[in-house]
Amino acid sequence: MANNGQLQLPKTLIPLIFVGFFVVLFISKSTVTIDAGEAGVLWKRFDGGVVTDEVPLGEGFHIVAPWNEVIVYEVRQQELFEKMKVLSSNGLEIQIDASAWYEPVYNELGHLHQSIGQNYLQRVIQPAIRSAARSVIGRYTPDDLYSTKRDAIQIEIYEETKKILDKQYVQLNEVLVRDVTLPPTIKEAIESKLKQEQSSLEYEFKLVTAAKEAEKVRIEAQGKADANRILSASLTDKILQDKGIEATLELSNSPNSKVIVIGSGKNGMPIILGNQ
Template sequence: MRCAARPGGGARSVFRGGIPVFVLSILLLVAAVVLFFVARGQSSGGWKLGAALSALAGVLAGVFACVHVVSAYEVGVPVTFGKVGSPLTSGIHFRSPFTDVTSFSTRPVDLDLHDKDVVEVRSSQGGVLYADVTIKWAVVPANAVELYRLAGNEEAIQSRLVMPDSREIIRNVFAKHTSEEGYASARERIGSEIDSLIKQRLAPRGIDVAAVNLRNVRPSEQLQEQIDKKIQQQQATERAVEAARTAKAEAERKRIEAEGIASANRIIAKSLSDKVLYNQCLDAYREAAKSHPVYAVPCGTNANGSPVIVDGTKN
């Protein structure tokens, strides 16, 4: 039994000990026969016991060479002299010692496209983005034989089928969206579209995609510089618009104020007559006489204005 690490977690088992164990079984049986004939010419019972033990070990080794155990959550694909047989489900199976069984795990495998495997995509505007994606996939037991013919083992299924198809779909989906949609406004919609298309692509091949998680999207350095410049331009434009709005509001306020003053002056000009002015003059000097003595003042609109005696006790 040989165990190798599975990409993304788990393990897969490939039984390749059938032929060596079968050869060992033949050698033990031959040894048992030899010991048996040697024991016939000897009086000691040790040779007979050795022959019996060799025969028993040979039989057990032969049985072991014909038995293969498929672990839980695995499916095995038997190959005998280049001919692929029906898939083996979990449990004990008897097979020819010349049969090689390749096992595939049916548990979901995580394919992480990040770091050196990050997907470089281009938006509809030509901007470069980097997408970190995790794809959970598993082998459908009924399609294990077809996948074996296509790839050969789990590592090959992932590297030849799951990874290239997924990367192609991710690039195609991002190419339909702008850079801003890719890293901000439409990430959820893009992730859902990628999930749907990958499932549709891999399902007919016998690969069950449980989920596609678009974990992170970041712009390239060049695109980030363009984004920063655009933000600065937008901020400058907003400040200019606000300044223009403020200046316009101030000009409107001054216009309204000037119109109000002009209107008031017109009203005052129409309402002022000689008698009104004469009366206002009397009121003004009457108020002034309360704190400073006033003897006589001319009031009127011209030099003919009559003097007014404010305090009659003084000349």
């Protein structure tokens, strides 16, 4: 009913509105939805705080007491990109660009949240990879960093970083050294040295090739000389006469006109006269 132009609600409806409001508030505080690639850590206000002895809440819809709280973590693999200035073994400043692939240990999310918190990237991962990079690079010279040792350096940085993070409930999957930047003067000196070494190797290769070719020619010549010497030693007068007779018999069967004088040649060999 209206009174002086104002709408009056029934007295029984007002309590229902309040009850409905608190029911909606209770439901909104008691439900949580965890998206794909995430997990939730449960914090109980009246029962010991962070739950560390249970599996984290997985993806999907969950109902919790309104006085408790769920802290959501991304559990996918994530990437950290770092530009670091470090010193080589001889004290030169080197800049390296590196990436780290990491993810929180799923079943240890409660311990991670309790001991480090959601900003574990800044608290443990970045300091760990920087410390490992300084330690590893400090054992190498700029020549090592510029040439063949880069893969070994990358592996060492990964192993040293992993030792630290394994104790911090973080799983390190990979460390990639993407680039190493040396001071310009050092880079030019190294490149010049590498060119000289390459030229020296090419010259040595040519010398070795020439020596092998000369040895091959010498061996071939020696072989021919030995063959001729053996052949000469085996050709007696009797063998030469027999070869001459064989040749004469073959020529006598030829259709070309000829005159054969038997026994008129040197050593009794026949003389062949005639036209082709």
